[in-house]
Amino acid sequence: MRVWKFGPDVDTDQIIPAEYLTTGDPKKLATHAFAKMRPEFAEEARSGDVIIAAENFGCGSSREHAPRALIGAGISCVVAKSFARIFFRNSINIGLPLIEADVFDKIEETDKIAIDFGDGVIRDITKDEEYEFKPLPEFMQKLLDSGGLINYIKKQ
């Protein structure tokens, strides 16, 4: 599992530039993820990788294409100090786990980490440190556990 670090205020135009919004397919979108900001990402991201960012990750447009592109790239979780609210909703609604935790200055890109959602702990194996995080509100966890909003509605 590789860690990809991004700073504050990463906007949806960086996650998936608008010129590629002619498909909603996660795999196709993933080939253009971070095309302008970090062109090697699309090529090098692997299933299970984690993004760690500072505040306001996913600001800007409402395009669900942004979390879809990250799912398509294999990202298993985004950890940020805070998230822009539409990105937050979109991610939960389509089943991309998000963690609000202030670990941006603590974890390096080269660190090996493991995330335990049950215990609410991010483990930095390289540095032998642990960081606790608050679980999502019950309703949102239910959405995630259902596999997103649509499966949740189907179940009801």
Next chain:
Amino acid sequence: MATIAEKILKGEAGEIVEREVDYIMVNDITGVPAFEVLDELAYDIKNEKAVVVQDHYVPNKDVDSAEQAKALRNYARKYKIANYYEIGKGGICHQVMIEAGYVAPGRLIIGADSHTCSYGALGAFSTGVGSTEAAAAMATGRLWFKVPETQKFVIRGEPKRYVMGKDIILHIIGDIGVSGSLYKSQEFYGTAIESLNLSDRITISNMAIEAGAKAGIIPPDEKVFEFLNGRVRGDYKSVYADGKESEYEAVFEYDASEIVPTVAKPFSPANTAPASELDVPIDQAYLGSCTNGRIEDLRVAAAILSGKKISPDVRMIVVPASQAVLAQAIEEGVIQIFLAADAFVSGPTCGACLGGHMGVLAKDERCISTTNRNFIGRMGHKDSEVYLANPAVVAASAITGRITDPTELE
């Protein structure tokens, strides 16, 4: 004890509620993924609540966007959506929502576009959502909301000449930052807000999202009621806050007379500076978008450009926000002024605002723009730059070829 957001969402800040929504808007980018989800749900949708607008990549910029628009058109037929706006009939989605009477005080409206918060200028609670939740709301008529805390913004005093709604909201974002209202609802008060026309108020609500806000609400008054007269669909009931300061998460106060024509420099809407302090040559001037493409915006720019030519080193692109705005601008002679000044004028589209088409930027080019975002590569090449400003600054800058405070031309 409640703010406007709490009253419309019928809940207390922090509570998660499920509510019936009045309208659900999708466009050509966000609509197709939403209908694909609806296909999967196989519901009879609440099609009377759905509004579908072709606006982002129209007229289609390439084969992929043409296929996307065609798919949306077919979905609108399949789901029998009467509120469907083809090019030539509508315009930019938010302008259409307001002009066509979907927006009214007290309503709860969602849209799969982040600038859906624009409708707060008419006293609605409106917010941007993703495609999947737009689909869920079209299927069930309902959606979950976390009731936001509210920040109060009080802007008193008389705005200076050439100071518009754009300058007020850029000034606020410059002060509180791009995450200053994260997860929060904004409410705007004060004599300066009351004095603004509806168009300038829409600019303010439109850019609430650029501070991370969920909504940007202005208590509705006579200007709103007059606008809605003969236009609004159905009944509505205005909602006002109880007015106790203690209900707000924070209160911010500003004196409008101290606000000057303001520019947000790359690459953040919070990176603001007075236009008069910048000496930046430009390659393009863009007048349009859901933020500043209304007739009032075009008039302001035309008054400055009247009888003048733009700089030979600048391309000026004028994009009225809707078919109705374009028609009125033609009737008033405003378009003639732009054409005589050597500006390029198009029909309504989101166009180059999001780097789509109709004026994207090459490497190292700079644009002064009335749009809402100046992120890296927003209007084209990753090494291009966007400076955000009001229509008067954009027009003045088009004439001089560098970022210019319009008072300089007097």
